[in-house]
Amino acid sequence: MERAEEPLTASGWGRAAGAVVVRPWLWPTAVAQVVHLAPRGWWRRRPYLPVPDREYLRFRMQTQYGDPDHEPEAEDLLTYLKWCRSYRTLLR
Secondary structure, eight states: OOOOSSOSOHHHHHHHHHHHHTOGGGHHHHHHHHHHHSOTTGGGSTTOSOOOOHHHHHHHHHHHHSOTTOOOOHHHHHHHHHHHHHHHHHHO
């Protein structure tokens, strides 16, 4: 799977990120997921950000919404992060 140069459109991701920004209790989980999903050596390739692989994101949008080009919905991202947070709590 080749890594794309550009992330998916910014508008949906911006709204989703904005929903996380106002919920500081989810910040550690969001950072952990960014680190976990970032491809190895992300700092060596444009856009020099720990952005998940474009094809992985398209796959997730396809399985979530039935459309690989669908923008993420903020409420769905919040639900996912809350699930990640509770799952990590169970593993402790």
